[in-house]
Amino acid sequence: MNLVLFADSDLDGAGRVTARGRRAEHIVRVLRASVGETIVVGVENGRMGSGIIESVRPDAVELRVTLDREPPPPLPLTLILALPRPKVLNRVIASATSMGVKEIHLINAWRVEKSYWKSPRLADANLRDQCIAGLEQAKDTVMPSIALHRFFREFIESFQSNSRKLVAHPLATHECPRALRESVTLAIGPEGGFIAEEIASFERGGFEPVTIGARVLRVETAVAALIARLI
Amino acid sequence: MNLVLFADSDLDGAGRVTARGRRAEHIVRVLRASVGETIVVGVENGRMGSGIIESVRPDAVELRVTLDREPPPPLPLTLILALPRPKVLNRVIASATSMGVKEIHLINAWRVEKSYWKSPRLADANLRDQCIAGLEQAKDTVMPSIALHRFFREFIESFQSNSRKLVAHPLATHECPRALRESVTLAIGPEGGFIAEEIASFERGGFEPVTIGARVLRVETAVAALIARLI
Numbered sequence: 001m002n003l004v005l006f007a008d009s010d011l012d013g014a015g016r017v018t019a020r021g022r023r024a025e026h027i028v029r030v031l032r033a034s035v036g037e038t039i040v041v042g043v044e045n046g047r048m049g050s051g052i053i054e055s056v057r058p059d060a061v062e063l064r065v066t067l068d069r070e071p072p073p074p075l076p077l078t079l080i081l082a083l084p085r086p087k088v089l090n091r092v093i094a095s096a097t098s099m100g101v102k103e104i105h106l107i108n109a110w111r112v113e114k115s116y117w118k119s120p121r122l123a124d125a126n127l128r129d130q131c132i133a134g135l136e137q138a139k140d141t142v143m144p145s146i147a148l149h150r151f152f153r154e155f156i157e158s159f160q161s162n163s164r165k166l167v168a169h170p171l172a173t174h175e176c177p178r179a180l181r182e183s184v185t186l187a188i189g190p191e192g193g194f195i196a197e198e199i200a201s202f203e204r205g206g207f208e209p210v211t212i213g214a215r216v217l218r219v220e221t222a223v224a225a226l227i228a229r230l231i
Numbered sequence: 232m233n234l235v236l237f238a239d240s241d242l243d244g245a246g247r248v249t250a251r252g253r254r255a256e257h258i259v260r261v262l263r264a265s266v267g268e269t270i271v272v273g274v275e276n277g278r279m280g281s282g283i284i285e286s287v288r289p290d291a292v293e294l295r296v297t298l299d300r301e302p303p304p305p306l307p308l309t310l311i312l313a314l315p316r317p318k319v320l321n322r323v324i325a326s327a328t329s330m331g332v333k334e335i336h337l338i339n340a341w342r343v344e345k346s347y348w349k350s351p352r353l354a355d356a357n358l359r360d361q362c363i364a365g366l367e368q369a370k371d372t373v374m375p376s377i378a379l380h381r382f383f384r385e386f387i388e389s390f391q392s393n394s395r396k397l398v399a400h401p402l403a404t405h406e407c408p409r410a411l412r413e414s415v416t417l418a419i420g421p422e423g424g425f426i427a428e429e430i431a432s433f434e435r436g437g438f439e440p441v442t443i444g445a446r447v448l449r450v451e452t453a454v455a456a457l458i459a460r461l462i
Contacts, residue, residue: 002447072445095452138446178410212459214303215369216233221326221455228443228456 001026001136003040003048011043011065017051019061027053027061041065042141071141075100075231076183078163080156082109082190083148084219086119090130091220097134097144099227107149107156109198111190122148152198156205161185165207168226169199170216172209180230188222232257232367234271234279242274242296248282250292258284258292272296273372302372306331306462307414309394311387313340313421314379315450317350321361322451328365328375330458338380338387340429342421353379383429387436392416396438399457400430401447403440411461419453 004027010017019027027033035053041063042048048071051063079096083089083106096104108117120126127146135141149155159165163183166176170193187207194202199209212225235258241248250258258264266284272294273279279302282294310327314320314337327335339348351357358377366372380386390396394414397407401424418438425433430440443456 091451095449098446098448098452099456100446137449140446215329215331215371217329218326218368220322220451221329224452224455225330225459228459 001030001133003042003136003139003141004051005042005044005132005136005141006065007044008046015065015067016054017041017063017065019063020059024057024059024061028056028058033061039063040139041067042071042135042139043067045142047071048139048141072100072139074102074142075227076163077101077227077230078103078105078161078183078185079223079227080105080107080159080185080187081219081223082107082188082194083112083116084190085113086116086121088219089119089121090126092223093127093130093146094134094137095220096223096227097131098138098140099224099231100138100140101227102142102144104144104146105149105155106146107187108152109190110152110195111192117150153201156187156198156201156207159185159205165202165205166210166230167194167199167202167207168212168222169194169209170211170214172211174208174210176210176212176226176229178229184230186226186230188219188226191219232261232364234273234367234370234372235282236273236275236363236367236372237296238275239277246296246298247285248272248294248296250294251290255288255290255292259287259289264292270294271370272298273302273366273370274298276373278302279370279372303331303370305333305373306458307394308332308458308461309334309336309392309414309416310454310458311336311338311390311416311418312450312454313338313419313425314343314347315421316344317347317352319450320350320352321357323454324358324361324377325365325368326451327454327458328362329369329371330455330462331369331371332458333373333375335375335377336380336386337377338418339383340421341383341426342423348381384432387418387429387432387438390416390436396433396436397441397461398425398430398433398438399443399453400425400440401442401445403442405439405441407441407443407457407460409460415461417457417461419450419457422450 041051047067272282278298
């Protein structure tokens with residue numbers, strides 16, 4: 001947690017905020033911050049700045065905050081991701097959020113196990129927690145949107161976007177482009193990849209299949225590597 | 232596991248090999264492969280190819296292998312990594328290996344907690360298991376070397392290499408280069424980064440500080456993102 005994120009409603013009119021629970025514990029135990037010290041804070045979907053600690057109790061830390069700067073610019077990249085294994089989902093959402101992705105679509109695919117869609121990790125509250133973890137890691141405040149799509153073909157073939165559309169596919173003949181200066185939509189498959197019929201759907205939806213090489217990467221690694229290559 | 236890795240000594244003179252333990256279980260339970268089917272196999276530090284399944288018992292699978300191709304080329308990238316938290320170490324080693332890194336140096340740094348050096352995960356056998364996991368994920372056979380360095384300054388200031396040397400540092404003024412066509416040594420700090428004195432040591436050792444932006448990434452994400460950007 002490199003920034004402590006609050007909701008706008010947590011602040012009183014005088015710029016004071018009380019951190020409780022997870023946030024208070026982090027300030028006291030991890031940062032070991034005491035009265036008079038300053039930590040990095042931000043307001044969800046708003047500005048960021050610094051918070052001077054005015055009082056510390058184990059369960060409540062009072063801060064006076066100054067919000068004097070904008071969060072880092074969002075990444076002009078929309079991520080479409082075949083729903084990963086529940087164990088991996090949290091890490092991937094936090095990691096993509098930390099890189100600045102603001103729009104994530106979790107989609108079904110042939111090689112996505114049906115049971116993944118029943119995972120409690122898909123609950124709004126959990127997805128939100130992972131986004132907050134990513135924002136607090138990266139020092140950002142702007143929450144991404146996450147949408148779930150159970151019907152692969154309908155979603156992909158009718159996906160509307162003015163961005164350049166790419167689908168990562170190990171068998172593609174085109175190398176993934178680098179350092180795009182335009183906005184981009186990037187689709188990444190499940191372990192084992194998209195099947196041929198799905199790649200055909202992507203192509204009907206205007207997506208170009210691209211590859212970053214013969215090595216098969218785990219989803220977490222592929223997401224970070226592909227995003228880093230495109231931005 | 233997208234490739235099942237054997238040791239050269241596992242093969243008999245006729246190209247037959249018996250998979251046991253973890254490998255047998257994977258072939259039977261995950262791949263659900265049966266007699267006559269073919270799976271991707273490789274020999275540690277050797278060639279890769281296919282294995283036809285000749286017999287299946289729950290604890291032993293017999294294969295006849297044909298090793299007809301070379302593994303993918305190694306990445307011309309040496310990774311120097313401040314020793315991560317034990318929980319993260321396994322994932323980072325497997326992930327860097329899957330991307331093709333063949334030389335990894337784990338180093339001490341001011342912000343590396345001393346207790347990390349006592350982790351049982353630093354045992355040769357565990358590090359080897361993570362490398363194998365990375366190779367089996369990426370379909371590669373060539374084991375990376377991993378060295379541990381408890382003395383930061385001695386190691387960094389005397390590090391000899393003909394490669395271009397970079398150290399990732401959020402406060403650097405130079406952007407990390409892209410798509411290098413030369414070999415490179417990349418150093419990545421602990422959570423919280425290297426301290427100023429350490430960056431000075433890197434500079435004395437011929438390393439250029441570079442940044443990939445204001446966002447603070449977790450070690451796993453930073454490793455994948457920086458490698459993908461450089462290659």
